[in-house]
Amino acid sequence: FPGLADVSISQDIPVEGEITVPVGSHSPDEDYSTLDEPVKDTIMRDLKAVGKKFVHVMYPRKSSALLRDWDLWGPLVLCVSLALMLQGGSADSKDDGGPQFAEVFVIIWFGAVVITLNSKLLGGTISFFQSLCVLGYCVLPLTVAMLVCRLVLLVGAGTISFIIRLIVVVAMFGWSTLASTAFLADSQPPNRKALVVYPIFLFYFVISWMILTFTPQ
Amino acid sequence: QGGGSAVIDMENMDDTSGSSFEDMGEMHQRMKEEEEEEAEGEAGAGEEEDGEFLGMKGLRGQLGRQVADQMWQGGKRQASKAFSLYANIDILRPYFDVEPVQVRARLLESMIPVKMINFPQKIAGELYGPLMLVFTLVAILLHGMKTSDTIIREGTLMGTAIGTCFGYWLGVSSFMYFLAYLCNAQITMVQMLSLLGYGLFGHCITLFVTYNIHFHSLFYIFWLVVGGLSTLRMVAVLVSRTVGHTQRLILCGTLAALHMLFLLYLHFAYHKVVEGILDTLEGPNMPPFQRVARDVPVVSSAVLNTTAKAIALTL
Numbered sequence: 274f275p276g277l278a279d280v281s282i283s284q285d286i287p288v289e290g291e292i293t294v295p296v297g298s299h300s301p302d303e304d305y306s307t308l309d310e311p312v313k314d315t316i317m318r319d320l321k322a323v324g325k326k327f328v329h330v331m332y333p334r335k336s337s338a339l340l341r342d343w344d345l346w347g348p349l350v351l352c353v354s355l356a357l358m359l360q361g362g363s364a365d366s367k368d369d370g371g372p373q374f375a376e377v378f379v380i381i382w383f384g385a386v387v388i389t390l391n392s393k394l395l396g397g398t399i400s401f402f403q404s405l406c407v408l409g410y411c412v413l414p415l416t417v418a419m420l421v422c423r424l425v426l427l428v429g430a431g432t433i434s435f436i437i438r439l440i441v442v443v444a445m446f447g448w449s450t451l452a453s454t455a456f457l458a459d460s461q462p463p464n465r466k467a468l469v470v471y472p473i474f475l476f477y478f479v480i481s482w483m484i485l486t487f488t489p490q
Numbered sequence: 491q492g493g494g495s496a497v498i499d500m501e502n503m504d505d506t507s508g509s510s511f512e513d514m515g516e517m518h519q520r521m522k523e524e525e526e527e528e529a530e531g532e533a534g535a536g537e538e539e540d541g542e543f544l545g546m547k548g549l550r551g552q553l554g555r556q557v558a559d560q561m562w563q564g565g566k567r568q569a570s571k572a573f574s575l576y577a578n579i580d581i582l583r584p585y586f587d588v589e590p591v592q593v594r595a596r597l598l599e600s601m602i603p604v605k606m607i608n609f610p611q612k613i614a615g616e617l618y619g620p621l622m623l624v625f626t627l628v629a630i631l632l633h634g635m636k637t638s639d640t641i642i643r644e645g646t647l648m649g650t651a652i653g654t655c656f657g658y659w660l661g662v663s664s665f666m667y668f669l670a671y672l673c674n675a676q677i678t679m680v681q682m683l684s685l686l687g688y689g690l691f692g693h694c695i696t697l698f699v700t701y702n703i704h705f706h707s708l709f710y711i712f713w714l715v716v717g718g719l720s721t722l723r724m725v726a727v728l729v730s731r732t733v734g735h736t737q738r739l740i741l742c743g744t745l746a747a748l749h750m751l752f753l754l755y756l757h758f759a760y761h762k763v764v765e766g767i768l769d770t771l772e773g774p775n776m777p778p779f780q781r782v783a784r785d786v787p788v789v790s791s792a793v794l795n796t797t798a799k800a801i802a803l804t805l
Contacts, residue, residue, distance in 0.1 A: 290556055376646050387625075394579060394586040395618070467590040471622060479629055486636045 323347045330410045333452040340403050340456065348409020351416050352381050355480075358419045359487055377483070384476040385409060392457065392469050399460040408473070411453035415477065418445035419484045426489055438485060446481040450474055585617040585680060593619050600688040603722035607730040615680040620659065620687020626694050627655045634701035635760050654756075659687060662748050669744060673737035675728060685724055692720030693753050700757060709757055713750070721749045 323346050356377035389404040397404075422438045453473050458466045596619055604611055631651040660683075667682045677685075696716050700709040725742040732738045 286557060287560075373646060376648050380648055390579060391586070391618075391621075394583055396583075464589060468588070468593070468618065472625065475622075475625055475629055479632065482629075482633060482636070 319344070319346060323350075326406075326410050327413060330413050330452050333455040340399065340407065343403045343406035345402070345406060345409065348381075348385075348406065348412065351409065351412045352378060355381075355412065355416050355419055358416075358423060359483060380479065380483075381409070381412065384479070388469075388472045388476055391472055392461065395465055395468055396462055397457075397460045397469070399457065404457065407453055407456045408476070411449045411456075411477075412480065414445040414448040414452070415442075415480050415484060418442050418481075419487075422484060422487065423489075426487075430488070442481050442485045446477050449477045453477075582617070585615060588616050588618050592616075596688060597691050600691050600723055601716070601719045603719065604726045604730070607726055609730060610676060611727045611730045613677070613681040613685055613727060615678065616684055617680065617687075620684055620690070623687055623690045623694060624655050624659050627690055627697070628652055630694060630697050630701065631655065631756065631760060634697060634756075637701065638760065658752055659683070659690070662686060662752075666741070666745055666748075669741055670728075670732075673732060673734070673741050675732040675737070675741060677728070677731055685727060689720045689724050689749060692716045693756065696753060697756060713753055713757075717750050717753050721746045724749065 322342065322344060326344075326347055356374045359377055360374060385405050385408040388408060389401055392399065392404060393401070418441050421441050425434050425437055425441075428434065450470070450473060454466075454470050457473070458469060461469050592614075596614060596616075628651045631654065632647060635647050635651065663679070663683045663686050666686065667677070667679050670677050670682065696709070696712040700712060725746055728741050728745065729738050732741055
């Protein structure tokens with residue numbers, strides 16, 4: 274090799290590794306198969322996963338499906354639909370009435386982040402996104418309550434409708450809190466469950482309060 | 491074809507070979523030039539030379555890519571190290587190490603003034619209780635603003651509530667810590683945050699009661715008794731940690747004033763006073779936030795308002 278005598282390699286570039294030109298992509302088989310499937314399959318699979326988690330929230334059992342494969346699609350859909358339904362509140366002035374769309378969004382996501390940080394600081398074993406996933410999915414009963422409230426308000430806005438709305442919202446608030454506690458409290462040391470449950474209680478209380486005080490024009 | 495060669499000929503290496511993009515650009519340029527040369531009708535022997543040359547170019551491009559890849563890995567490693575250093579919430583972990591029993595005990599203690607002020611009182615440097623109390627105060631404030639139909643212009647209800655409560659807790663704590671530093675008091679920032687945070691327990695109770703029962707005199711009684719008790723406790727603890735009469739006076743006077751005035755502010759700024767009492771007692775003074783008279787749809791407050799008017803007439 275006549276050219277070797279002239280080889281001078283500077284010291285700071287480590288010349289190591291493979292000197293081969295990769296031929297085509299070497300992705301594993303699973304990537305290949307989900308990349309090529311029709312879009313309908315992907316969407317249906319994700320929708321089924323979200324639907325299964327909704328069922329888990331409505332009938333809270335001790336299952337780990339919510340925790341294991343977390344996803345944030347469900348919380349996003351619930352948050353957006355709740356914020357949309359809270360629009361159109363009573364507003365005789367232009368700039369304030371019900372909560373703004375961004376306000377509801379920020380309350381839900383910020384509140385969920387704060388609760389997650391709190392439970393992690395108290396020694397929880399659950400990961401950040403798992404906790405966000407659980408808290409977001411447990412907003413489902415309150416979204417149902419909002420729907421019911423809007424329907425009741427279509428009928429009338431008197432004392433009876435207020436009492437009905439109060440009962441519905443309180444019931445759903447209790448359901449939300451119980452559901453999220455069932456999933457989250459297990460990850461805490463046993464004597465500190467109350468410390469984790471209280472912020473969750475406050476969080477759903479604020480959302481329930483926004484729902485209850487919603488009055489359309 | 492160039493992949494099997496183990497010889498690196500550095501003769502063709504120039505200074506720009508660190509970036510694989512430039513290599514690709516050069517490669518394209520050379521390929522275009524070679525195509526033009528071919529189109530002019532070079533011999534077939536030139537093809538093999540082109541092939542070899544491409545192989546060398548490919549190798550150099552590969553080396554450039556390796557270097558770029560390693561720079562990316564190194565950068566990523568450094569970024570994740572910096573992230574894990576600064577975004578580490580474990581720094582805060584010791585301040586959240588409490589039991590529910592302890593929190594309850596501290597809440598009740600925050601209303602009981604201590605007697606011994608010659609001996610520095612112990613303050614628990616804990617942040618869970620104060621943080622939860624601030625959030626509770628935010629929730630109560632929201633409730634009060636909603637039931638009084640307060641309109642906030644240029645802002646949102648939630649933003650105002652959070653800003654007020656957190657601003658008070660963090661701002662007044664920092665200010666008191668600064669004063670304590672000037673007056674040589676033995677207190678750390680976390681302890682100050684904790685002390686002030688637990689002092690908000692009295693505020694929470696007062697506001698929770700008086701936002702639902704709209705008696706003016708009831709509020710003043712609560713203000714004096716409950717607010718006064720929690721202020722006395724904080725003041726006693728601070729006094730026990732300071733020496734010198736002037737310093738004690740400055741610190742305690744400031745803290746007492748700020749604490750009591752905050753409660754007064756929260757009540758009057760965010761809560762609609764019943765119309766009749768406003769007219770009879772306070773005259774033409776308008777509250778800071780603009781209020782628009784609206785129907786109050788809630789049954790309970792209508793009942794309470796009529797009783798309050800009845801009491802106002804008797805006062």
